Amino acid sequence: MDRRRFLTLAGVTAGSAILAACGGSSTATDTPKPSAPTTAAPTTAAPAAAQVSPTAATGSAAAATRPAGSAVASSAASATVPAATASSTTAVGSAAAATRPTGSAVASSGSATAASGSAAAGTTGGIQTMVIEAFDYGFKTLGSIPGGLTRVQMKNTGKELHHAQFMLLNTGVTPDQLGAAFAKGPDAAFGLVTLHGGAGTIAPGGSTEVILNLNEGQYMIVCFIAGDDHIPHLAKRMLMPLKVTAAPATAASAPAVNGTITMFDFNFTMPDTIPAGKSMYTVTNTGAQFHEFNIGQLAPGKTLADAKAFFDPAPNTPPPAGPPPVAPVGGMNALSKGNSGIVVLDLKPGDYVAVCNVPGQSKPNGDSHVHLGMIKAFTVK
Numbered sequence: 001m002d003r004r005r006f007l008t009l010a011g012v013t014a015g016s017a018i019l020a021a022c023g024g025s026s027t028a029t030d031t032p033k034p035s036a037p038t039t040a041a042p043t044t045a046a047p048a049a050a051q052v053s054p055t056a057a058t059g060s061a062a063a064a065t066r067p068a069g070s071a072v073a074s075s076a077a078s079a080t081v082p083a084a085t086a087s088s089t090t091a092v093g094s095a096a097a098a099t100r101p102t103g104s105a106v107a108s109s110g111s112a113t114a115a116s117g118s119a120a121a122g123t124t125g126g127i128q129t130m131v132i133e134a135f136d137y138g139f140k141t142l143g144s145i146p147g148g149l150t151r152v153q154m155k156n157t158g159k160e161l162h163h164a165q166f167m168l169l170n171t172g173v174t175p176d177q178l179g180a181a182f183a184k185g186p187d188a189a190f191g192l193v194t195l196h197g198g199a200g201t202i203a204p205g206g207s208t209e210v211i212l213n214l215n216e217g218q219y220m221i222v223c224f225i226a227g228d229d230h231i232p233h234l235a236k237r238m239l240m241p242l243k244v245t246a247a248p249a250t251a252a253s254a255p256a257v258n259g260t261i262t263m264f265d266f267n268f269t270m271p272d273t274i275p276a277g278k279s280m281y282t283v284t285n286t287g288a289q290f291h292e293f294n295i296g297q298l299a300p301g302k303t304l305a306d307a308k309a310f311f312d313p314a315p316n317t318p319p320p321a322g323p324p325p326v327a328p329v330g331g332m333n334a335l336s337k338g339n340s341g342i343v344v345l346d347l348k349p350g351d352y353v354a355v356c357n358v359p360g361q362s363k364p365n366g367d368s369h370v371h372l373g374m375i376k377a378f379t380v381k
């Protein structure tokens, strides 16, 4: 089977997708389908068909030579696990997600007001809930939500792996400007945003949950994962603007957590053992670069060494034979320096790895964080 590699952000393609998808609207409730008419930014937004054409994407990916910014994207390394294998793994938070179908959020989000009401209605334990359906290729969720602590529940109804990365645009930056920056290259684009975590990579049919403290401002929710065609889902318009309005006067109190997981340049400080079943950990990035906490469950008989060889193969070597040694079971998407979020886990007993698939941002084509040591084994029991 084909190894799905760290993906390269197809800069021009992604930029066009952002421009086309945003088009000045911050209240979209559904990622525009590739077949949707494109009305925005005529000079830079290619027709939808062109944006998703393998030829166009491959071309821009080659030109981009995997710059620093493609980093986040590389969660896609988890993308190496095929659906069939991964679907047998624990669906984190699936029970909670199942109690509130993703469709309900979408159906009621015709306007920002309605969307906010819907989110409030999903409040549990004083924390509002935001349900995201990730499909091939797009998101269905609220277009607007009040700020503050937010339980983000993502369900993957597609046939490919997906995640939901939250990027907060810097003050004054518009989605159009972000799109134009992506067209220049990821370096330019990632200078315009901070990364606020998100729902980690999950297999088709699975669910995962994180609790984020959303700031007032303009976010973009994106999926950087690429499938067998190596085209990031972002380039297939899997992105959505999210307007975060002022937080309510009375803030929800943070839930009790089991502990803290710290990400730094380049490893994790975390417990060697995590309890089976429900648990919550605060994930904090104290490093200079941005990092992510992806969780992979090791297949029976597989070890940390197998996972390392899989995520960080020696140059010009074929992928290890046999099925992937790990299956993605969620986690926390990339956080910029100083940011944190809570990962909500529901893990089965077994052997796992925590892995950051971000490439180094210190130089062009920097070594992957896995290569630099950012992979760690832990046990669930």
Ligand SMILES: [Cu+2]
Pocket: 266, 290, 291, 292, 356, 357, 358, 369, 374
């Ligand atoms: Cu990292």
